[in-house]
Amino acid sequence: MTPQERARSRGPRGGDSDTRGDIVAAATRVFGEKGYAASSVREIARTAGVDPALVRHYFPAKSDLFVEVMRPLAENDERVVALLALPRERLGDGLLRLALDLWEDPVTGARMRAVLASAVSTHEVGAAMAGVMMRDLVLRLVREDRAPERAAACATQLTGLALGRYVLEVPPLATASRDTLSALYAPTLQRYLDGDLSG
Known part of the structure; x- marks a missing residue:
């Protein structure tokens, strides 16, 4: 590697280069080939042509990058x-149908199966994915009172359905x-999102 290449690999790139996008693309390839457990930040960095410290700049934990x-x-x-x-x-019906759309899509469904399988065996993946699911979607839907409890109840309800329907294929x-x-x-999702939780 030339001095110029070494310098480029240690910091954010200039011009039109998308360093974060390059890292995500490299991670997609490495995770796809090896799975979560067998992949390393160092290998992802090497594939992206950047220093491992730069990967951690954008994604502090491997689980963050995986999610x-x-x-x-x-x-x-x-x-x-x-x-x-x-x-x-x-909202309850809408949230359910969106979840079904995602699980039944060939691309997103495969991703979600990979995340669910890794979450079962690796706590950090489950925690990271739960955080994304809560922040990006469910917490934006729930009523303000007891919002964290409402969001967690919705997330676990949908995860249980996905596990039974798409992974275990329970009849x-x-x-x-x-x-x-x-x-x-x-109806259960609607209650969690916007109903009375006192009963």
Whole structure:
């Protein structure tokens, strides 16, 4: 490596270069080939052509980078915007159907399975993904009173459904129609989002 290349690898790049994007692209490749546990920040940095310290500048923990690579949608995604625009009494159904859309999409569904599998075996991944899910989506939907409890209840309800339907394929959950799932889950989600939690 030349002195110029070494200098470039140690700090943010100038011009039109997207250092953060290069790191995410490299992480996508490495995680895809090796999985979470067998991947290292050093290898991701080498693949991106940057210093490991620069990776940690953008992503303090490996789990943060993994969640960034695997996250199913951005906080400003048009589907999130549409969900936020629904009347409050329809939020439970809207949240459920968005979750089903994400799990049944070939690309985002595969990412979410990878995250769920890693979260089961690695606590830091589960904690990081829960934080993203709460911050980017659920906390933006819930009523202000007891917001953290409401958001956590919604997140665990949806995670349990995903595990049963898409990973364990528990019958008849795995083959139930969306309308059937809405009748089962949407009222509970609606209560968590906007209902009375005192009972």
